[in-house]
Amino acid sequence: MCVEAVPPPSSRLTRRGVLAGAAALAGTMASAGPAAASAGSADSTTSGDDATTSAQHAAGAPARGGNLVIQGGILLDPATGEVTEDAVVVIVDGTVRAAGRRGRVGVPQGSEVLDADGRWVLPGLVDAHIHLSTAAEARDAVVRGATSARSGSTSFYQDIAVRELARHSPALAPRLRAAGVFVTPNLGDTVLADPDLTPLARLKDGVRSAEALRRVVEVNLARGADVIKTRVNERAGLPEQDPLAQVYSYGQLAEIVAAARRRGKGVLCHGYSEKGCHDAVTAGIRSLEQGAFVGERTLREMRRRDTYFTPTLTAIAGLAESTDPVLAERGRTYLPVLKRAVLAAYELGVPLAAGTDSSGGTVDPIGGEVALMHAAGLPALDAIRTATTGAARLLGLADTAGRLARGYAGDAILLSGDPLNDVTVLRQPVGVVRAGVVV
Template identity: 60%
Template sequence: MCLNHPAPPPPTSLARRGVLGAAMALVGASAITGATGGIAAAAERTTHGSRDSRDSGAPRGTLVIEGGTLLDPLTGEVTEDSVVVIEDGVVTAAGSRNATRAARAALPSTVHVVAAHGKWVLPGLVDAHIHLNSLAEARAALHQGATSVRSGSTNFYQDIALRELARWAPEQVPGMRAAGVFVTPDLGDTILADPDLAPLARLKGGVTSTEALRRVVQVNLERGVDVVKTRSNPRAGLAEQDPLQQVYTREQLATVVAAARKGGKGVLCHSYSETGCRDAVFAGVRSMEHGVFVTEDTLHEMSRRGTFFTPTIGAIAGMIGDADPILDERGRTYVPILQRAVRAAHDMGVPVAAGTDSAGGVVDPIGGEVVRMREAGLSVLDAIRTATTSAAELLGQSRSIGRLAKGFHGDAVLFDRSPLEDLTVLKTPSAVIHTGIAVTV
């Protein structure tokens, strides 16, 4: 079906600036910028494709974390009485006092020192699937230790706005990989998010044709998304929906993937059913989300392709005890099946990433999902990796986040006890540092 414009849309550059300025207003950006000029400037930067988290003028901190027990999730190495030196938002040294002596001596004696004696020091955690729609939600995620996140989509580009705010107010917003608006048959009120989506409003059957699918992906790309989000099945958390029903075929999913790849972006796909999971993987998605009924054959294919698995176990478990008996039953049925799938995926070499799927104003700590990974059968260290090194690789940032090592972002979380002995401590960090700036100490 052809998508004929009844009238020309606003000029694309104008639409981008207006759309993203409105998104910043929705997330509450005025609390940071203090004026519409700041909002417009941030929107203008996004319009012109600025993606450098080290933009000139952006705040970056310099400090030293001293005396804590440092854990490197990649190697499993534990360093007692460690020192982490962060200069201008980047780690210049991390390890023993002797190994960091030169980097520490290069800083002025007045540098801020975070005393970490008796604490455990880990890299900032990564939430690989979360829905942040407001500044308050972003702050909650950051305060709970998620210094980097990947959006699972928002209705009105709030994630793109938050990504820009993270560059200018890192003490309030985690680093963000934005997904923009959901590629789904029924856009609902999201149709109001963008003038370039208006031609889709009268399509019978919604966003299902090849041209319509490409259009929604292209609009997202023009708004500056980092990833594209789509689905093969409906939601499990709505009793009136059947999460095993097929929403998009393999061919439709492949259309979304091809359109995203044309813009250099990967796709995350919401999937539950056996067919939905398999179709998503064979369509070429970067990561499969939820994946309760994924089969061993599909997991083998994921391992072969390097497709990531983001199971969001805590979100599925959150249905248990719901007042609606349908949701309660789904939760009780799905969780053990998903746990077995996670364990099988890990054993087959499928990269697994932690994501809370937090939404609706309630932000769960990413540390809780790490605990769920352990409960599913992963070792303690491998569970920690799902929210550090593995999630960093999924976000395409394996050389900048997920570890505290030279050249990495100055993102750290401190804990009162050893996570190797008690993973539940990851739910309650005692201090959070983002780009060398103390968020909570």
């Protein structure tokens, strides 16, 4: 059965709904502390300037970032590997104005100063695969060091509201590339996420026809999705499913990619089997997620096409700790295979990005994924790049995130030790700065 040729909702109308949802989401953070209170409160004692700012927020204008000087730390630039001792990072309106050794960088008078003596200072990390469905999860991601992220999809477009929340209250959410809802054969209750998805509920074989696949992509794009998420294999995290069973063919994947490309968007694709991964890559996806059994021929094709590999080692390692014996055995079996695939990809020159695949209310630290990349065989600096410059490039943020240099976002993490000698310090930042505001 084909889907009726009804056009998706207009982006103008749905964007209004998204912004309204973001405002409601931001309202749920009223008790999140000073950052939340200062982000949007306006009472009868508000000054004229504050009242103007509140009016701008209500009208949809993004918040200005903070002014901050991070002083005295040891600054690491992931792009070059350069280490600067006794460094100063000057952030104005949420953007880095200057960074370098103390005495060589001018510091604006009256600036708020964050003392970083004895701390290593790195740019905020990027989680290239995370599921953020609540305001609490968004906040947790920032606190754990992920100041930028890419959604791996949500059930009811919560990630698009989180993206808007981040624009208005940067300390409450990472800068986000939203994926909207999953393009998958069985949408389940997600058909209720948008009225234009509801006709898909009557399809006997699920979302498989070219028309149905295009419909989900088009509704996502109308709702403002930045990327499209799909799958080629069943899930590893459900014991009743076979992660090596293929759910979409090359042709179906190519249909999804083509629909996304018509609007200038890329596709991230969950996959495990070698055939599935190869079909997805040759169909034109932008990044392969998980990819435990990806083979050398597919990795070489990924290098040729500049297709990213986001292995989500954290998620696979988590399966090994499951109380379900099927999942635990799956995790123990898949993790060493995936680590070998990561090392092979690195040695072949395939671009890598760090992603935790966090979901279900638990946000794993993106620094833990970096540590797993290192454990797979990447040198420490290159492992760090998977969550900074490399992941930023995948997200289209190469000039915004991943470095603390002039013109980049004023996002930073402070660490208790040298990550080049011990990458595990990235798991627990001792300080986080988001857009020039100490979180």
